[in-house]
Amino acid sequence: MSSAEPTRRDFLYIATGTVAAVGAAGVLVPLIAQMNPDASTIAAGAPIEVDLTPIADGQVIKVFWRGKPVYINHRTTEMIKAAQNVDVAKLPDPQPDSVRVKPGHDQWSVLIGICTHLGCIPIAHQGPYDGYFCPCHGSIYDTSGRIRQGPAPLNLALPPYEFVSDSKIRIG
Amino acid sequence: MSGHATYQPKNAFMQWMERRLPIAGLVYSSFIAYPTPRNLNYWWTFGGILAFMLGVQIITGIVLAMHYTPQVDFAFNSVESIMRDVNYGWLLRYLHANGASMFFLAAYVHMFRGMYYGSYKEPREVLWILGVILLLLMIMTGFMGYVLPWGQMSFWAATVITNLFSAIPVVGESIVTWLWGGYSVGNPTLNRFYALHYLLPFVIVGVVVLHIWALHMVGQNNPTGVEPKTDRDTVAFTPYATIKDSFLMVVFCLLLAWFVFYIPNFLGHPDNYIPANPAVTPTHIVPEWYYLPFYAILRAIPNKLLGVMALGASIVILAFLPWLDTSKVRSANYRPLYRQFFWVFVIVCIGLGWLGSKPPEGNYVLIARIFTVYYFAYFLVILPILGLVEKTKPLPNSIAESVLQASAPSGGKA
Amino acid sequence: MAITRSVLALAASLTVLVAPALAQEQDTDLPPKNKWSFAGPFGKYDRAQLQRGFKVYREVCSVCHGLKLVAFRTLADPGGPGCTTAQAAAIAAEYQVPAEPDDQGEVKLRPGRLADYFPPPFPNEQAARARYNAVPPDMSVLAKARGFERGFPYWVWDMITQYQEHGVDYITALMLGYEDKPPAGVTLPPGNFYNKYFPGHAIAMPPPLTDKRVDYTDGAPMTVEQYAKDVSAFLMWTAEPHLEARKRTGMQVFIFLLVLAGLLYFTKKKVWHAVELKPETSRPKA
Numbered sequence: 001m002s003s004a005e006p007t008r009r010d011f012l013y014i015a016t017g018t019v020a021a022v023g024a025a026g027v028l029v030p031l032i033a034q035m036n037p038d039a040s041t042i043a044a045g046a047p048i049e050v051d052l053t054p055i056a057d058g059q060v061i062k063v064f065w066r067g068k069p070v071y072i073n074h075r076t077t078e079m080i081k082a083a084q085n086v087d088v089a090k091l092p093d094p095q096p097d098s099v100r101v102k103p104g105h106d107q108w109s110v111l112i113g114i115c116t117h118l119g120c121i122p123i124a125h126q127g128p129y130d131g132y133f134c135p136c137h138g139s140i141y142d143t144s145g146r147i148r149q150g151p152a153p154l155n156l157a158l159p160p161y162e163f164v165s166d167s168k169i170r171i172g
Numbered sequence: 173m174s175g176h177a178t179y180q181p182k183n184a185f186m187q188w189m190e191r192r193l194p195i196a197g198l199v200y201s202s203f204i205a206y207p208t209p210r211n212l213n214y215w216w217t218f219g220g221i222l223a224f225m226l227g228v229q230i231i232t233g234i235v236l237a238m239h240y241t242p243q244v245d246f247a248f249n250s251v252e253s254i255m256r257d258v259n260y261g262w263l264l265r266y267l268h269a270n271g272a273s274m275f276f277l278a279a280y281v282h283m284f285r286g287m288y289y290g291s292y293k294e295p296r297e298v299l300w301i302l303g304v305i306l307l308l309l310m311i312m313t314g315f316m317g318y319v320l321p322w323g324q325m326s327f328w329a330a331t332v333i334t335n336l337f338s339a340i341p342v343v344g345e346s347i348v349t350w351l352w353g354g355y356s357v358g359n360p361t362l363n364r365f366y367a368l369h370y371l372l373p374f375v376i377v378g379v380v381v382l383h384i385w386a387l388h389m390v391g392q393n394n395p396t397g398v399e400p401k402t403d404r405d406t407v408a409f410t411p412y413a414t415i416k417d418s419f420l421m422v423v424f425c426l427l428l429a430w431f432v433f434y435i436p437n438f439l440g441h442p443d444n445y446i447p448a449n450p451a452v453t454p455t456h457i458v459p460e461w462y463y464l465p466f467y468a469i470l471r472a473i474p475n476k477l478l479g480v481m482a483l484g485a486s487i488v489i490l491a492f493l494p495w496l497d498t499s500k501v502r503s504a505n506y507r508p509l510y511r512q513f514f515w516v517f518v519i520v521c522i523g524l525g526w527l528g529s530k531p532p533e534g535n536y537v538l539i540a541r542i543f544t545v546y547y548f549a550y551f552l553v554i555l556p557i558l559g560l561v562e563k564t565k566p567l568p569n570s571i572a573e574s575v576l577q578a579s580a581p582s583g584g585k586a
Numbered sequence: 587m588a589i590t591r592s593v594l595a596l597a598a599s600l601t602v603l604v605a606p607a608l609a610q611e612q613d614t615d616l617p618p619k620n621k622w623s624f625a626g627p628f629g630k631y632d633r634a635q636l637q638r639g640f641k642v643y644r645e646v647c648s649v650c651h652g653l654k655l656v657a658f659r660t661l662a663d664p665g666g667p668g669c670t671t672a673q674a675a676a677i678a679a680e681y682q683v684p685a686e687p688d689d690q691g692e693v694k695l696r697p698g699r700l701a702d703y704f705p706p707p708f709p710n711e712q713a714a715r716a717r718y719n720a721v722p723p724d725m726s727v728l729a730k731a732r733g734f735e736r737g738f739p740y741w742v743w744d745m746i747t748q749y750q751e752h753g754v755d756y757i758t759a760l761m762l763g764y765e766d767k768p769p770a771g772v773t774l775p776p777g778n779f780y781n782k783y784f785p786g787h788a789i790a791m792p793p794p795l796t797d798k799r800v801d802y803t804d805g806a807p808m809t810v811e812q813y814a815k816d817v818s819a820f821l822m823w824t825a826e827p828h829l830e831a832r833k834r835t836g837m838q839v840f841i842f843l844l845v846l847a848g849l850l851y852f853t854k855k856k857v858w859h860a861v862e863l864k865p866e867t868s869r870p871k872a
Contacts, residue, residue, distance in 0.1 A: 012856060016849040020418075023846060030260035034235050039257040043659050043701035210861060252655050252727065255828075262828045263835070407861055415857050419850040426843045433836025434627060434748045442733035442753065445825075446723070455785065526738070 047172030049164060052108065060124040062113060065171045069113035069121055070159055071132070072169075075143055079130065080106050083144040093155045097144040100155070102163055110169065111145040112159050117152040132156065177205045202388055207406035208413045209394035211571050215289075216392065217420040218282040223380065224421055225275040230373050232268040233317075240320065242366035244359045247322035248447045266436040267428075272314055273439045274428045276462035279310060287493070288514055290502030291393040297494040299386040304491045306379050311463070311487075313372040316365040318460060323444030328457045330357045330365070336470075339477040356450065396574045397502025398567055405571035456531060464528030465521050469547065471532045472540040482544065489551050496551050498559030506565040513554050520546045615782050616734060617759030620815065622751050624822060627837065630830050631823055634804055636667035639820025642800050642813050647725065650717070650791075653704035655726035656824050662700075665830035666823055675700050719777060720790035729753035729818070729825040753825070754818040759783040761814035764793040 037045070045066040055061055055074045063070050075083070083097040101109060113121050115134040122141060126133035129142035139150030146155040161171040179200035181187045190197055239258050241250035254261035283303070286292055292300035315333060319326045334351050338344040353360025391400065400406050407413075431438065439461060443454045459467050469486050473479035489496075504511045520543045527540045568574035623632040640661075643653070658678035661669040669677070678698035683705050685696035698705070706724070708714035714721045723731075733752040736744060743749075760783050768780035768787070778788040795810045802808050806816070822829070 012849070012853055016846075016853045019842075019846050019849055023842060026842070030263050031231065031235060033259040034261060034264060035238065036259055038239070038253070038259060038261070039659070040253065040657065040701070041257075043657065046699075046701060249655065256655070256657075256660070262832060266832075411857050412861065415850065415854045419847065419854050422843055422847040422850055426840070426847065429836065429839050429843060433832055433839060435745060435750050436832075437730055437750060438745060442731050445727045445731035 045172070047170050049168055049170050051168055053167045062124075063171070065159060068159075070171060071109070071111045071113045071124055071145075071156075073109040073111070073124065073143070075107050075109055077107075079143040082129065083109075083142060086142070086146075092147050093153065095144075095146060095155055097146075100144050100146070100158060102161075105163060105166075108169070109143065109145060110159060110161050110171070111156040113156070115139055115152055116147065116154040116156065117150070122156070179205075202384075202409075203414075204408065204410040206388065206409040207391070207400065207403065208409045209392055209400055209405060209571055210407045210412070211394050211396065211575050212392065212413070212416075213395055214416070214420050215281070215285040216394075217417045218278050218285065219387075220417040221278045221421055221424050222275070222282060224424075225271060225278055226373065226376060226380065228271050229268060229275060230377075232264050232271060233370070233373065235264055236268055237370060240366075242320065242363050244322060244362055244448070247320060247362060251321045263432070266432045269440065270428060270431040270436060272317065273431070273460070273462065274424070276310065276314070278424070279307060280462075283307070283490075284518060286393075287517075288504045288511075289393055289395060290397055290497070290499070290504070292494045293497065293502050294494065295390045296386075296393065299383065299390065300494055301491050302379060302383040302386055304487065306376060306383060307490075308487060309372055309376045309379065311466075313369060313376065314460070314462070316369040316372075318444075319362065319365050320369065321444060322362065322448045324446040324448055324452075324454050325441050325444040325457070327357060327448035327450065328454055329459055330361060332457055333459075334361075336480045336483070339480040341477070393502065394571055395503055395505060396568055396571060397506065398569075398571060398574070401570050402572070458529055461525065461529075464526070465524035466528075468524040468528035468540045469544050471528075472537070472544040482548075486547065489548070493551065493555075497555040498557075499555075499562065499564070500559070501564045501567065506567055507558075507562060508565065509562045510555075510558050513550065513558065516546070517550045520550075615759075615763075616736065617752075617755040617783055619749075619755055620751070620758055622754060622819065622822070624819070624829055625751050626748055627833060629833055631665065632819065633668040634806075635816050635819045636823050638800075638802055638804070638806060638812075639816035639818070639823075640667055641802075642795075642817040643725075643820055645800050646794050646813075647817065648704075648707060650707055650714070650722035652706040652708075652724040653726050653824055654706050654724055655703065657701065657703050658698060659700040660827055663827060666827055667820075671700070678702060681705055718790040718792075722791065725821055725824065727825045729757065729821045732756045751822070754822050756783065757818040757821060758814045760789075761793075761795055761817075762811060 048063065048065055050063055050072060052072070052074070055072060057074055058076045058079070060071055060073045063072065073079075080097075086097070088094045088096050097106075100111075113124075113132070115122050115136065117134065117137055117139050120134050120136035122132035122134040122139065124132055127140040129140065129148060131143045131148075132141040132145065133139075134141075134150065134152065137151050139152035140148050141152075141156055142148050144155075145158075147153070159171050161169050164170050179190070179194075179197040181190050181196065186196060189195075236254065239250065239254045239261065241247055251265065254265050256262075258264070286300065286303070315329070319330045334348055334357065337347045337351065340347060349355070351361070352358065353364060394400075441458060441460075458464075466483055466486055470479045470483040473482045499507060499510065501507055504514055524540065524543050524547065527536055527543065530536045532540070568577065622629070623635065624630060643651075658674050658681075659671075661667055661677060662671045662674040678700055681698040681702070681704065682695040683698045683702050684693050687693050707722075711721055730753055734756060735741070760781060763782035763784070765780045765782065768774055772780070772787070774780055774788050778790055779792055780787055781789045795813045797810055798808045800808065800813060802812075806812055826832075
């Protein structure tokens with residue numbers, strides 16, 4: 001049936017098929033896009049500001065951002081020293097404490113409180129390092145949120161945040 | 173009844189598959205090689221359009237279900253959230269609401285086509301009855317779907333229609349309470365309507381499979397009403413019927429697009445943008461346009477139980493059509509007297525629809541009664557008598573012959 | 587043919603029969619049709635009008651009528667009044683919304699944020715009903731919740747001309763439809779006002795608009811008529827914030843479908859050509 005070069009009839013068929021295919025693809029766009037976060041979800045996930053003044057020395061608070069728990073830890077000087085005096089190379093996920101805090105704000109550790117193993121929320125001020133302990137499978141983190149023992153492969157993640165002033169941070 | 177040529181896979185994988193689960197062969201014999209009368213006009217496209225619209229409603233319905241909340245305090249707002257916040261939510265909602273209207277429009281055209289050309293006659297009685305069942309399922313699905321936005325019309329339509337069952341003697345009230353799940357339409361009612369509204373379309377899919385199977389057993393009717401005799405009378409479904417159906421489907425989509433994008437609330441009722449209030453009844457409770465003829469028949473009868481029975485009878489009587497029509501000639505093209513009564517019937521149906529939107533007062537009631545009488549008389553009196561007394565025109569010998577005579581005034585229309 | 591003639595005679599007599607009923611239905615005047623910038627297939631909102639309408643809402647209507655489905659962030663969305671995100675945030679901050687319970691469990695108020703919705707003017711339905719013995723409806727979808735029927739054949743014409751502005755025509759007419767005194771022979775229930783376009787004519791809402799009530803800075807006339815049109819346009823936006831996107835997408839879809847329909851039509855003709863040429867063959871020539 002097919003000739004060496006496309007006849008006018010074949011061109012019509014090709015054109016129709018192409019336009020129909022474009023239409024089919026166009027139909028898919030809203031069907032797939034509707035599953036993406038809607039406008040109210042995105043708005044609810046907007047950055048939040050947290051006032052640090054009520055947090056006492058050594059206290060950890062938990063706030064929620066985008067449905068995730070965020071630990072804000074007002075570390076004591078002992079906790080900061082313990083976090084810094086560590087042989088980084090020996091850590092399962094090597095990271096110095098300095099990259100896990102904002103410069104000049106060593107006493108504030110802001111971490112996403114989701115265990116990097118399978119997603120449970122670790123408990124603060126627990127374990128041999130006075131860091132975090134995950135009750136699900138026994139992962140142990142230090143005061144910098146780094147994994148020390150247990151099945152978790154990575155350190156606790158950091159959310160995007162910045163210091164609006166010395167006593168206020170914006171997360172997100 | 174399969175096509176002449178059977179599927180012969182050349183590909184090794186397809187040969188392996190065909191031996192184990194011959195789906196490709198089934199598709200081939202049902203939709204590719206399947207012999208279709210060559211003289212079908214565009215009225216025969218509406219079956220395919222209905223299948224397409226069923227797909228549209230199911231797909232838009234499922235994605236809407238991802239965002240809808242079936243609880244009386246949240247339902248209305250969840251629909252508004254779909255309209256405002258969900259990506260393309262406004263499009264999906266308007267597609268689904270206007271798609272329902274287009275679905276019914278196509279169904280009515282499809283049914284009138286069947287009535288005009290005698291597609292319900294032997295050997296297509298079961299095919300026709302399956303169609304009546306599909307109409308009933310569509311009516312139930314549409315009714316429950318309309319309740320879900322929980323607007324004023326949603327709530328009060330649910331109240332009025334479920335209250336109809338109280339007309340049943342002895343057990344009526346218990347049935348209504350059972351339907352409601354409470355002492356009035358409320359959250360249990362909304363939840364169960366949501367569950368059933370999600371379920372019934374898939375029941376419809378199952379009955380559609382039976383409907384197409386029944387169709388393929390006996391083959392399509394055609395405008396002459398003369399069955400195909402040789403393979404000169406038929407063409408392969410693909411590409412001939414496929415391309416013709418595709419064309420009118422796109423034209424139909426244009427009609428749907430006109431509503432969805434430019435007049436999306438035209439067919440709806442403004443009162444359904446008022447959140448449901450059990451303490452306030454709207455001035456005129458009206459169903460969506462596609463239920464209006466039945467609504468008119470219901471209200472035309474002054475007695476509550478008889479009115480409900482008339483409403484049911486107006487649909488159920490369709491199932492008896494193959495036996496009520498006594499004519500041996502199928503197509504109205506060759507039944508000039510029947511043709512006139514048929515068109516009056518169409519006008520009566522449209523008239524009943526118009527009357528259903530009017531308040532049941534004054535002369536509207538009188539005319540609704542007259543039209544209701546004609547509606548039932550058409551099935552119970554006119555058709556049985558007509559078949560016995562009318563003079564029909566001579567039928568063509570075959571489809572091919574009628575196609576060749578297409579320019580002759582008495583020939584069939586191609 | 588005899589059947590057709592009798593049917594036409596029947597139709598004529600039926601029309602005569604229903605004419606009085608039809609006439610009686612229209613005892614409330616139909617709202618006059620206005621020209622709206624967002625009407626028709628190429629309709630768009632007039633940003634300045636939406637801003638003015640928003641001002642009228644805030645200074646006049648918001649005392650009693652809520653907008654609880656409208657989020658402050660939508661004021662900055664495309665196709666709307668055209669506020670910047672900062673302006674929308676500033677507007678949000680002017681409203682007080684309930685905050686999360688504090689450590690004592692008390693719910694205090696805090697300034698609104700972009701993600702918040704317009705807070706309702708009354709804490710509950712009873713408080714809303716107290717002043718005028720009627721509940722002022724929330725206006726988020728009011729422009730779609732109000733409509734009126736235009737009899738046959740007008741609605742056929744409306745379908746063709748895409749008339750969807752019943753609601754805003756009604757709201758504008760309502761604002762302009764107050765009369766100082768009801769016509770002779772009509773008594774109003776105490777506390778109600780006479781309005782030409784309100785169904786039943788007795789409305790609990792006092793006339794809300796007067797000339798120069800709201801200060802317009804863009805030079806638009808500060809008349810009741812202008813206020814009515816502007817607030818109606820604003821309410822159309824609160825009801826249909828995606829109107830512009832809908833019509834724009836509609837045009838693209840329409841053109842696409844017309845092209846596809848044309849291509850399919852000619853394809854169909856080509857495919858069927860072989861069959862129509864030789865009806866006596868069962869398989870068309872390849």
